[in-house]
Amino acid sequence: MLFKVEMDVNVPPDVDPARFEQLKAAEKARFQELQRAGTWRHIWRVVGRYSNVSIFDVADNGELHDLLTGLPLYPFMDIRVTALCRHPSSIHEDDR
Template sequence: MLFMVEMQVNIPLGFDADEAAQLKAAEKARFQELQAAGTWRHIWRVAGQYANVSIFDVESNSQLHDILIGLPLYPFMTMKVTALCRHPSSLHDDDR
């Protein structure tokens, strides 16, 4: 199942800089782990914002939920999740 997830990160002003740096490093490591597994298929920055648009390939809604709430920066994120399905005109066979 493919999902588009729009993530906006809002770390509060005055939040401990060292803790924020640790969370960002842990977030990057988790992202790279999920990307290597093929679960986090794509990520794009939103220009001018601390935000991204990502495509996830998961087995279920529950799996996506567990991944998202397990992200180190989750407590500071606002997300919008959109389910996707293959468009019949797509030339790509991996667009499930």
């Protein structure tokens, strides 16, 4: 199943900067692992904000939930999820 996921990262002012840098590095490593696996298919930065719009390809809602809540930056995120389905006019057969 495909999902559009919008993530806004909200960093509290009292977060230790060194700890936050560690979390960002862990988040990047996890993202790249999921991208290589084909699970995190696309990511786009939202201009001017600490936000992204991503496309995930997972088996079901539960898998997406577990994946998102396991992200290192999850405690700092506001997340919006939209389920997607293939448009009948799409020329891409892998849009399932």
